[in-house]
Amino acid sequence: MTETKKYVRIKKAKFLRSWYSVYIGRMYIVIGENESEYITHVGDVLKEDAELFVTEKRPAKVGERVLITVAAPIGEQSYETGDVFVAESLYDPFTKDIQVLGMPDFIDYNEYEVIVNSEVKNEEAGEMKIDLNGMGDHELYAHGEAVMEAIKKRMFQAGFRAAKQAQRKLAKMNTEKSSQARRDEIVEQAKADVERLKENNIRLRTFNISLEVNRKDRSVEAIAKRPKSNRAFYGIAKAAPDDCFNVHIGKAIAIRRALGLAVPDEYLNDPQPTEVRVGDVVEFQSVYKAAERALVVSDDESTGEGKIALGSAYADIAKIIDDSREEVGE
Template identity: 30%
Template sequence: MNGQTTNVTVQKDETLGGIEREYREVKRKAAVGERIKIVAAWDTHDKYDNGDTFIVDRLYGGAGVSVDEIKTLPDEGNPHGYIAEREYVVLKPTDIVHVEGGRYRMVERKAAEGERILIVHCGDERYVNGDIFVVQRLDEDGDVRVDGAEDDMYVAESEYHVLVPVHDAVPYEAPRASLERTTTYLPVDSAPADPAVQSVIDELTALVSNLSVRLAAVEREVTELRAPTPRSLDDAAEALRNALRKFDESLRKPSTRDDVVVRAKADVAELLRTSRDVPFTHISFWPKVAGEVTYWIPLQRVEFVVNRKKRTVVALIRYLPEYEGGSVWARGIAKCAPGDVFNTHIGRAIALRRALGLTVPDVYLNAPQPTEVSVGDLIRNWQGRSIPVRADRSDAEGLSLSYVVGCGYPVIDDSRENSAGTNEEEAAA
């Protein structure tokens, strides 16, 4: 069932620092966390009127919604804050914002010198969402430089949208031929494969075992401190504090890249099956979870777009086909830094968290680089070609591990998804 668009409402968007944004008025059932506008007020108990807007707190009996802001006392007629479906329209955010009296389209692409950019996914304490800058120059890597809290300040492409006057705006389309598309959406009657679940369990078991080894090392240090020594109590106390600090740091910062990958996989799996509905903190997300019956009404699914040539992962949160025709509700992007090894699992975790408006842990952004070559990695040979590493012999399909180590070829991608049994296929460049 596609919603019917009727009009446009302009309101401040707190996620963009209070900048005015245009919302399409869509006549359909609202989801928890969505913004609605009253257009046909009825039996209001003097709590609301036409033109008022609210955030939906709960669904009510399948025929309406509940809003805490308009609740009355039990004897005053509306203790549940009920609003009937016929009274409201859903306000769906568009990419049009109002800045200094002008209308601009937020376009997700790399900015050019002289263009204005709007911060939408702040990743730096020197600015916040809603800040607007003019691009002063592009550096040698093509990255944006602006004047802000300090001169010639770097802003990552994932943090901003370009502001284009609406009369000049041209929808930006990424080259589809070079994109590898994967999706996490499955029919309700499709259950996850047992081997994949077991793989995650095995990896988490390995991580716990690793932490146990580190804890045992700390316990040995504590045991030594308890033994009679000529050291002063102050020295013993300081040594104990140092031991506990080291253990705390080992928990906060995984010691190996494999630890980070395991954490990223588990993080993505949990995010994909968890609903979120905190207004102005992150977007509302009501996912369809394969093989599970949820207490919420599923509205969305997540699709990942992996571009190995550009070393990017994009997370697209789409409505289900019966809502809004499957249009994109939110997106996030992760781009591998020059010189770093590309990993799709870490990229998915970063991109999905950005799409949901959640904080990205520093351990994802600054993950340790691999220290050795493994079977399933992609390396770059002397001709500049990307070639997979095989366990045994070299042939047209790949190079043997011993040969790669002997040649010293660098690892450029350690996702190892083919070796893990995934059915992803590399898209044509």
């Protein structure tokens, strides 16, 4: 027999002194109950303040309601622990993942449990048995008010879920913008750093600095040679396989290593670019190749072999592998 579990979601707090008064909307596991309270793993909750869910851990069937018990990975999906959905289809019979109504993401089997009984479900079932024609005027009006209240509650819950989804998307967009903005700052810092170090060594006649860029190897080598001497010092910077190569950051790292200077942490752990721009070199999957590389050009430029337009569908799905953009004067 399938094991059942019980959860409560805090709807309100009758008393402000209740421990859960600041945790409205949170969900907790029920480990026991008495006549008036649910006993959770963190404290007791008045039954009138909570919504009860009884669940089974099994694959959901189409039309069944599911409770998100462990939303993972945190922050990457458009739903969270405590959300309730209706199973629309079995996404994958082998993994037992499902798709739900109103949600583009698929739900992993490890993230949900099937609701087999809940206060909300019981109320809905009770409403289906009501005979409106058999009601008196007073009873019908009272029932109408209850229905309107239920509709307002349902609309509020739907709006709240939509607002949470929009908030998560906005937060993700802001994070991506912040990452791109920070990378832009680091690139400008690296450019200024390279020019300053080269000028200082020329002015002080300490080293003659030369740089060699290997695009194929995604590396930069700096050679610091003493004037009127054969003695030279070398520094190399090479992009990791999964990192985006930027020649300006590479030059700054290589020169600092050749001169024996500390390399700032932001050069070594710079955020990856999130915005495709003209002049970037990108990698994408096309109908011809599994991994094709191309230079991104403006929409009004001609495209051909090795080039894609900024506004093309390929640019939307491409991975940026080189954002040096030296050809466009950056």
